[in-house]
Amino acid sequence: xxxxxxxxxxxxxxxxxxxxxxxxxxxxxxxxxxxxxxxxxxxxxxxxxxxxxxxxxxxxxxxxxxxxxxxxxxxxxxxxxxxxxxxxxxxxxxxxxxxxxxxxxxxxxxxx
Amino acid sequence: xxxxxxxxxxxxxxxxxxxxxxxxxxxxxxxxxxxxxxxxxxxxxxxxxxxxxxxxxxxxxxxxxxxxxxxxxxxxxxxxxxxxxxxxxxxxxxxxxxxxxxxxxxxxxxx
Numbered sequence: 575x576x577x578x579x580x581x582x583x584x585x586x587x588x589x590x591x592x593x594x595x596x597x598x599x600x601x602x603x604x605x606x607x608x609x610x611x612x613x614x615x616x617x618x619x620x621x622x623x624x625x626x627x628x629x630x631x632x633x634x635x636x637x638x639x640x641x642x643x644x645x646x647x648x649x650x651x652x653x654x655x656x657x658x659x660x661x662x663x664x665x666x667x668x669x670x671x672x673x674x675x676x677x678x679x680x681x682x683x684x685x686x
Numbered sequence: 687x688x689x690x691x692x693x694x695x696x697x698x699x700x701x702x703x704x705x706x707x708x709x710x711x712x713x714x715x716x717x718x719x720x721x722x723x724x725x726x727x728x729x730x731x732x733x734x735x736x737x738x739x740x741x742x743x744x745x746x747x748x749x750x751x752x753x754x755x756x757x758x759x760x761x762x763x764x765x766x767x768x769x770x771x772x773x774x775x776x777x778x779x780x781x782x783x784x785x786x787x788x789x790x791x792x793x794x795x796x797x
Contacts (some may be wrong), residue, residue: 578728606784617690617776617788618729625783661728665784668731671742672784673719676728 576601576666580677587684590651595680597662598644607645608674609638610661618661652684689713690779690789698795703767707792709777710759717780718760720752722773723791729776735760764794772796 581596599607606625610618622631624640631638635656637648647660659681663674689712699705709718717736721729731744735754749765764771772795778786 608785610788615774615791615793617692617791620785620787623783623785663728667742668744669742671719671731671734671736672717672780673731673734673742673744674721674729674778674784674786675731678726678728 576664576675578662578664578675578677580660580662580680582680583678584681585683587649587652587682589653589684589686592648592650592652594649595647595660595682596644597647597677599662599664601664601666604642605665607640608663608665609645609647610663612659612661612679614659649682652682654684654686657682657684690777690787692775692777692789692792694792695790696793696795698797699767700797701767701769703796704763704765705767705794707762707764707775707777707794708759709761709789710757711779715779715781716758718754718758719778719780719786720760720762721776721778721788722746723776724773732762767796769796 577600579598609621612618622638627642639646659679661679663676693708719734720732723729732746733743738754751763753761774791776791778788
């Protein structure tokens with residue numbers, strides 16, 4: 575089965591301190607990689623989809639990149655409101671259903 | 687705003703009881719998936735419904751069951767609740783190119 579591993583599990587940054595989150599995956603054939611943001615007790619909020627190695631997507635202070643084995647979510651000059659858990663996922667097919675296989679997430683805290 | 691709604695927002699049950707969770711969307715998505723998310727973990731796929739039929743299930747026992755209605759709203763039913771069923775339950779509507787849009791979730795606590 576496809577596997578997704580995220581690192582680090584938790585990351586604490588000062589406001590304005592840039593960093594990157596990692597998502598590594600093993601799949602039989604990549605049909606996309608998804609990034610979601612999740613606030614405590616809420617549902618995941620869709621951020622990006624990447625489909626091929628070398629692709630990049632940006633949204634405000636976030637930029638997602640993709641290689642053949644991993645994806646990075648770069649956060650530039652973060653603000654406290656960027657604090658959340660960031661999840662990555664890959665699609666898989668099970669018995670005709672299209673499901674998402676998630677990593678365990680990176681819990682990001684931005685201190686003012 | 688995904689337009690996906692879930693009810694109730696949270697509930698408390700005791701072991702052995704049964705629970706029904708509900709999911710709907712403002713626009714008619716014909717494919718809905720349910721996920722279970724334990725604290726500190728990523729969501730785990732329970733099953734998916736397409737045009738009122740279950741078309742795939744993850745590693746969950748038969749006491750987890752579902753329904754999808756002609757208006758594409760959906761229910762998740764869990765019988766004989768166990769303590770380990772305590773989790774956030776998420777439904778997701780299928781968009782284009784396998785993107786899934788999640789509702790706010792239902793927090794279930796089993797005592």
